[in-house]
């Protein structure tokens with residue numbers, strides 16, 4: 201008798217969130233192995249489950265065990281390495297295996313979606329066809345069509361013959377024709393319509409980089425490569441040529457791209473080079489299309505997968521390479537359970553499968569730069585644009601002096617002049633407004649001062665609720681001041697501006713300019729994002745006003761000016777990564793200018809232009825920035841010098857919540873962990889629920905081995921959840 205442990209996928213309730221043992225009936229003995237999807241009886245229901253292991257020793261009465269009652273898919277849906285990876289993720293991110301596996305599998309697989317087939321009609325008995333009497337005119341007609349075409353799709357045949365199914369069916373019964381079903385894959389792209397994307401002879405710099413990476417492909421002790429290349433330096437061509445090499449060795453590649461950059465333009469490069477060997481995954485696919493892309497990979501029909509974060513779980517059987525483009529992107533971290541970061545997961549999967557890993561970026565994360573310093577990653581660099589295009593000129597504008605000179609507008613004089621000059625030349629302009637996050641803070645318009653925590657150096661957040669300023673890392677708080685602590689002016693006020701306001705202001709100065717606004721409001725409809733961008737690309741408007749969604753993948757040669765309305769919103773996030781985010785964002789936005797002929801120009805407005813995060817944007821000076829940023833991280837022991845675990849607590853009962861938060865922090869501190877907080881979350885109350893959070897700081901890379909801390913957190917979670925008043929969520933490596 202064979203027994204298996206399964207995890208339930210259908211219902212993710214805490215009660216079902218563990219392994220269950222079932223018996224394998226005789227008829228499934230060969231079929232049921234690790235990674236197979238099955239149906240199991242549970243109470244009165246039949247639930248979808250995944251076989252995770254065979255059980256050899258059972259220490260309870262076997263008679264109680266029930267039979268597995270069905271197999272859902274004819275082959276394992278998770279490869280061996282994915283199953284191992286799932287186990288690792290479940291341990292590292294402190295969440296159940298079932299939640300991880302649910303994330304790994306596309307919806308269509310879990311729904312048991314049927315593969316799509318198409319019926320083909322083929323003429324098999326010519327003699328008989330000839331002998332069909334003219335009287336049966338419809339049948340005769342069908343035969344004549346097939347004599348010309350030989351094979352036709354069922355529907356096409358009906359259309360051509362302009363008849364019902366009846367005559368075709370009678371021909372089938374007579375044996376004149378045969379009808380075959382062929383598996384068809386629902387494709388999101390028509391491969392034959394994508395233009396070939398020709399091989400480009402690599403530049404000298406690309407050659408050097410290619411050698412470094414290819415050496416890794418064949419090395420026994422592989423280390424990941426950080427491909428650090430300025431915007432437009434030809435990283436994509438490098439990826440394509442490495443993939444070519446991987447294909448030669450008959451291995452598979454996963455290419456991860458931030459969802460927002462998964463534009464038809466990007467996809468066309470991969471498909472244009474490798475044709476239908478490429479499977480593409482993005483959020484606009486139907487469930488059926490996504491299922492088919494997944495199955496193409498599983499069956500080895502696609503050797504290259506291009507997709508967002510979740511594509512790291514593509515069921516490649518013979519993985520050789522993973523590429524993470526724009527590796528610094530925030531979207532590589534999943535916001536819901538399992539709260540994984542794809543960089544860590546990819547690293548693990550590559551390690552398990554002896555695959556190579558390439559992380560590409562013009563503005564690498566501090567995590568990756570630090571790994572280069574530690575010799576855990578190798579550095580490959582492209583320091584010039586691949587074409588003749590040069591990096592844009594950057595002008596930093598000090599908004600304090602504008603204010604002092606009496607300019608109360610959100611536009612500096614320089615920016616206004618530049619908008620006029622560039623649009624007069626029929627060039628296009630992008631105005632960028634950073635509105636990520638929620639936090640509001642106080643800013644002195646007179647001197648640019650913002651109030652920061654004396655202990656943590658992060659900007660204090662203004663809480664309307666209590667009318668106080670608060671540090672989100674420690675419990676520091678102070679009352680709101682009406683006068684700037686630095687220059688004593690009374691121009692210190694809450695800061696924030698919207699895209700709409702910019703549009704209105706712009707119309708005041710340039711009523712004749714046409715604009716397109718791109719923000720969460722205007723892009724919430726399906727495809728509207730693409731339509732707006734296409735409109736802009738087709739020069740239906742001269743100015744594009746947008747939030748971070750415009751920063752990536754936008755390659756419009758006619759854009760010669762980029763204006764950053766205020767660099768300060770990102771800089772003052774209550775986050776130790778504020779400087780890093782600012783630098784990355786500004787560099788990416790600047791990269792949108794001057795992609796075509798002629799030099800681009802970027803105007804950055806800030807109340808704090810001497811900050812190193814803004815200064816370093818000039819010339820994309822990543823090294824200079826990283827040096828200062830890493831020094832700060834080291835001094836305050838923030839990641840990558842330490843590791844953070846964020847714990848968020850939610851409850852409708854404010855007192856109970858606050859008490860528990862204190863209690864939890866005390867318990868952790870008793871075990872000599874460093875704890876930041878507890879604190880109210882930036883948005884204290886959502887839907888009648890109060891939210892507090894705290895952070896545990898642990899030694900770098902130690903969490904995965906700290907069984908004591910893991911167990912403690914899991915037990916706390918279990919106990920407090922059982923009481924039913926407070927809900928707790930844990931985020932390992934929050935961003």
Ligand code: ADP
Nearest residue numbers: 400401402403431432433434435436437586587
């Ligand atoms: P990145 O991915 O680093 O932003 P891209 O791969 O988009 O850069 O390259 C920028 C531009 O340079 C593209 O138009 C690309 O076609 C071109 N390019 C890249 N490599 C070469 C090469 N070896 N020879 C000629 N043009 C190239």
Ligand code: ZN
Nearest residue numbers: 653656671674
């Ligand atoms: Zn603080």
Ligand code: ZN
Nearest residue numbers: 644647684687
């Ligand atoms: Zn001031």
